[in-house]
Amino acid sequence: MITLGMIPLEMSGNTSDSASKSILVRKGAWTQAEDVLLRSCIEKHGSVKWSRVPQLAGLNRCRKSCRLRWLNYLNPTLRRGTFDEDEEDLIIRLHKLLGNRWSLIAGRLPGRTANDVKNHWNSRLSKEVIARDKKNGGQVRLATPIRPQPRAITARKQKTSSVITEVEDDHTSWLDHLILDDEKYNKGKMEGQTEAEISFGGLKGFNDDQGLFLEGISRWENPLSDILN
DNA sequence: AACGGTAGCAACCGCCAAGTT
């Protein structure tokens, strides 16, 4: 972050940002006045294109900076303050399942942003988890993050690919299954079951919809392997 | 009081995929 006192005028390094190609845009910490301008712009115009926001708000900021400031700080639906135990527990479990998929993890925590979750993980939780694993004999159960993940359902996709849409519609469902599976794993550990017992039991529990889940994954993987082969 | 180390967090950067022209 380059602040150069309080007059941090810089060219944006992002060449894909049309708003910053030929004009100097402000960088660094946001002032109260800028926050007021951005907030009133969003309240007035609603969900306009972010590329138009700097102009509409009268801000000398790039679109990305405006979007980030709104999503991570000004958005009234955000929940500020410390993470409670339940939230931390959920983050740890989801991270074990998903890896650094911060936006997915944050999606399970109402009012929390991906940036919040990531910062909290990097500054606190990762150390806690490492310490806990060391204490437990260094056994870490890590899951390979599941990819690819659909980002959003678009009108075009819905028109052109019923397959993708079906899988995306099940997006919440498969994540629920993963969490459920992990809960069963932890329960099994507590009850002294072996890895195999837990895995088998977890798979059974994982469930009545298992076929649908695996079909969903294969629908992603098959076209991918077609391309690669 | 001064200093150094560090935790927490806001913000930026580079990249990617989807959408538009």
Place this chain on the structure above:
DNA sequence: CAACTTGGCGGTTGCTACCGT
């Protein structure tokens, strides 16, 4: 179909506040 634009993501940086010495 290519070029360009846009939205979104994860990784990283650097400022600030706090704490111990």
